[in-house]
Amino acid sequence: MSKPIVAIVGRPNVGKSTLFNALAGKKISIVKDTPGVTRDRIHADVDWLDHKFTMIDTGGIEPDSNDIILSQMREQAQIAIDTADVIIFMTDVKQGLVDSDAKVADMLRRSHKPVILVVNKVDNFNKMMADVYEFYNLGIGDPVPISASQRSGLGDMLDKVVNYFADLNLEQEEDERPRIAIVGKPNVGKSSIINKITGESRVIVSNIAGTTRDAIDTDVKWNGKDYVFIDTAGLRRKSKVKEEIEKYSIIRTVTAVERADVVIIVIDAVEGVTEQDAKIAGIAHENGKGIIIAVNKWDAIEKNDKTVYEYTNKVRDILSFMPYAEIMFISAKTGQRLPKLFDMIDFVIANHAMRIETGVVNEIMAEAVALQQPPSDKGKRLKLYYITQVSVKPPTFVIFVNDKQLMHFSYTRYIENKIREAFGFKGTPLRFIIRERKEDK
Incomplete structure (x- = not known):
């Protein structure tokens, strides 16, 4: 099953990136800092109430003159319409309703894609609601007030986003073709x-x-x-x-x-x-x-x-x-x-999609540990109790240890290399999840 895609569209400076970063949480970086790989992340995986989706930020192009802004917004809206399942259309309560908002709203309305109208920078819900209601004039549904910087109202907004997922036909299960x-x-x-x-x-x-x-x-x-x-x-x-x-x-x-x-x-x-x-x-x-x-x-x-x-x-x-x-x-x-x-x-x-039996992969791990002692810190040594494969696509393993802090990245990489030596796994990444299990007395 593929994950739904949610795109954020809106004028420059309405707070698209602030919202994006608030939802994306920590910036994920690739193992080795390859220049330019994650510098300008424009997509992130988001989890909300058992729903997983991919969010894309269509912003980041900040032109200076008004007519350029409109044409850029149209471009961004078009990209969102082409690629997204649900669109978040972001406006700014402090700048109020602007002509280009209305033009982009027309485009979004005609696309027949689900659009959630979000009004950002609502720092005080009681005082500012009258200003929020002005956005009903766009004719694309109820405006959802949020403050991306204070992270308020995001729950209501995400509820609306995931409500649309049920209608999306994302199940591709019956299609087994690679x-x-x-x-x-x-x-x-x-x-x-x-x-x-x-x-x-x-x-x-x-x-x-x-x-x-x-x-x-x-x-x-x-x-x-x-x-x-x-x-x-x-x-x-x-x-x-x-x-x-x-x-x-x-x-x-x-x-x-x-x-x-x-x-x-x-x-x-x-x-x-x-x-x-x-x-x-x-x-x-x-x-x-x-x-x-x-x-x-x-x-x-x-x-x-x-x-x-x-x-x-x-x-x-x-x-x-x-x-x-x-x-x-x-x-x-x-x-x-x-x-x-x-x-x-x-x-x-x-x-x-390869699965390795638990007994076999534990033998490999035991052999690896015997060949290269796990790291220790302040007299406490890392112990690896048990490893099991929990899923495929990509193959994912859980390793139970006595202390997660001691399981350095380099030792995980060492275990990975030993598993690869034994089973190949060429062409696929492997994922490792480290879990702590208190020592049995």
């Missing part, structure tokens, strides 16, 4: 790969960054097996600004990755791995998906006997937070190694 998201920067050849695989130019490809229309699902049959490919090329915009194209492509990436089992991160062999690639890879990693890194345009590279080795090291170095990812060198243009891609997808899917 879902493969093809992600990457504009122009790395995502659509070309799908075209080559399907043998038809179904996606319009041209050489201008951001020319493909919306994200499209393509059904592919290969060797008698069915797959669904999700193409994230869908950038509907003719933007001059590189940062904007990047930002929107990241939002599209988030929504595609959420729905996928395996993510193929496409990198341009000629350009090499960039910071933007690291950001996109980070999204797939955080979401715990199976991962294949496909270095495309490999036909355009001058090669000697060390080229693959050197290139692999470069990729591993920049994407050091995902050493488990599988790397392939392909060419969408010539079709080089595309058949192998399906073998790799099947391999990664199997690993992503």
Whole structure:
């Protein structure tokens, strides 16, 4: 089942980021501080009353003049309409109702998507309610007063958000076909790969960054097996600004990755791995998906006997937070190694859903502990009692220990490496949850 997606739309300075940060809680960062991976998070996982959803912030583009503000808001609203299941439309009680609010409200109303009208900066509910009521004039339902900075009113707002989830048909359980998201920067050849695989130019490809229309699902049959490919090329915009194209492509990436089992991160062999690639890879990693890194345009590279080795090291170095990812060198243009891609997808899917028996994984852990003593602090030594796998996609293990504080990240990584040595788990991240159990007297 895929998680619902909730987008926040609104004028500059109405408090979108404040709300986003209040709901997203702590800023999650990727294991190793890769430059630019989490600096401008625009998506976060939110839990509310047994509901989990992904929130995207469409803001962060703060133009200076009024007509630009309106056109930007329309862009943001369009992105939200295209990608979100529920939209939070944010206004500001102190600035009051503004013309551009009304224009964007019209757009949202016409989209027939569920919209929750939120009036922010209501620091005193009793005194300011009269001002809040003014927003009824937008004609998109009851305004919900909140103060994002004081975190008041957020519960009522979230209740309204999750109420809409019941109507969303997010159950994809009956569709057992593996879902493969093809992600990457504009122009790395995502659509070309799908075209080559399907043998038809179904996606319009041209050489201008951001020319493909919306994200499209393509059904592919290969060797008698069915797959669904999700193409994230869908950038509907003719933007001059590189940062904007990047930002929107990241939002599209988030929504595609959420729905996928395996993510193929496409990198341009000629350009090499960039910071933007690291950001996109980070999204797939955080979401715990199976991962294949496909270095495309490999036909355009001058090669000697060390080229693959050197290139692999470069990729591993920049994407050091995902050493488990599988790397392939392909060419969408010539079709080089595309058949192998399906073998790799099947391999990664199997690993992503692999279960290890409790007895076996405990043997591995006992052996690991015998080989390398757990850390100690002030005379107290870490004891690992028991490990068990609690879920798959990605494989997730719970380790019971005597003291969580003593279980350093590096020792968890050591146990992970030992499990990988025994079972492979190539192409999939592993998750570890550390639980404390008091020592049995």
